[in-house]
Amino acid sequence: MASSSSAITSLNVVPQDLSKLDRFDGNNYNRWKEKMEFILTTLKVKYVLENPCPIVPTENPTEEQLAVKRKWDEDNFFYRGNILNSLTDSLFDMYAPMKSAKEIWEVLETKYKTEDSGNKSYLVSSYFDFKMFDNMPILNQVHDLQLIVQQMKSEGIPVDEKLQVGAIIAKLPPSWKDYC
Incomplete structure (x- = not known):
C-alpha cells in the first residue's frame, strides 16, 4: 500500500x-x-540511470528480490516516460522505441553534448564579433551583449567581469569614443 501512496504523491508532483x-x-x-x-x-x-536492473533468480526468488525488481521496473518506466514526454514530437518518435531510461539518456547525452560544444564555439564567436552601432539605443545593445554573456555562463564558459566591462567599452560605436 505504501508504494501506491508514493505513486499518488509522485503523480501530484x-x-x-x-x-x-x-x-x-x-x-x-x-x-x-x-x-x-x-x-x-x-x-x-x-x-535507474546508475544502477542496472536487479537480477532475480529464476528459482525461489524472495519477495524482497521481486519487490526490488518491480520497483526498479516501475521507476524505469516512470523515468523513461518523463524523458519522452519532455521531448518534442519528432524527438519522441525517434526515442520511443527504446525501452530503457538509461539507453535514451545515454543516446541523448552522446548526440547533444557534442552539438553543445559547437554551440559554445558559436557563443564565444558571437561575443567577440558583437558590434555596437550609433543608430540603435546603446542600452539595448549592451543588454544584447549581456544576454550572450549569460548564455556563455550557462554553458559553463567563464567570463570575467573586468573582461566584460572592457568588451562593452571597446565595442561602443565611434560616436562614444570620447566617453571611453
Whole structure:
C-alpha cells in the first residue's frame, strides 16, 4: 500500500514540476538536462540511470528480490516516460522505441553534448564579433551583449567581469569614443 501512496504523491508532483520544463527540441541540451535531473532526482528515480536492473533468480526468488525488481521496473518506466514526454514530437518518435531510461539518456547525452560544444564555439564567436552601432539605443545593445554573456555562463564558459566591462567599452560605436 505504501508504494501506491508514493505513486499518488509522485503523480501530484510531476505534472506541476514538468510543466516548468521546456520541451527539448535539440537546443540548449545542458539546460534541459539539468532541469530534468533535478526533477527526477527529487522524485527519487534517477538511480535507474546508475544502477542496472536487479537480477532475480529464476528459482525461489524472495519477495524482497521481486519487490526490488518491480520497483526498479516501475521507476524505469516512470523515468523513461518523463524523458519522452519532455521531448518534442519528432524527438519522441525517434526515442520511443527504446525501452530503457538509461539507453535514451545515454543516446541523448552522446548526440547533444557534442552539438553543445559547437554551440559554445558559436557563443564565444558571437561575443567577440558583437558590434555596437550609433543608430540603435546603446542600452539595448549592451543588454544584447549581456544576454550572450549569460548564455556563455550557462554553458559553463567563464567570463570575467573586468573582461566584460572592457568588451562593452571597446565595442561602443565611434560616436562614444570620447566617453571611453
